Amino acid sequence: MAEACIALLIAAISVEVMFLCMGQTKTARQSVEHRLERAYAWHVLQNSDRNTIRVRDHIYRLRGSKQIQDTETGNNYEVH
Numbered sequence: 001m002a003e004a005c006i007a008l009l010i011a012a013i014s015v016e017v018m019f020l021c022m023g024q025t026k027t028a029r030q031s032v033e034h035r036l037e038r039a040y041a042w043h044v045l046q047n048s049d050r051n052t053i054r055v056r057d058h059i060y061r062l063r064g065s066k067q068i069q070d071t072e073t074g075n076n077y078e079v080h
Helices: 002-046
Strands: 052-055 058-062 067-070 076-078
Touching (some): 002 058
Antiparallel strands (some): 052 058
């Protein structure tokens, strides 16, 4: 009986750790995707005569030499 309880505890902990890792991976992936979208928008705006560009669901505007602005939220992002 004790062995079964310990096995069940180990299985429950394993499932919890798996879901935690999957959630962190999704968050990290989304962060990288947003940075990539902003870098793409900055590159297109820097090398064209356009004032704004729409990438997925955001509209970006060039803001200085290494900055871009999300016009919907008003947030400025530095592009590296």
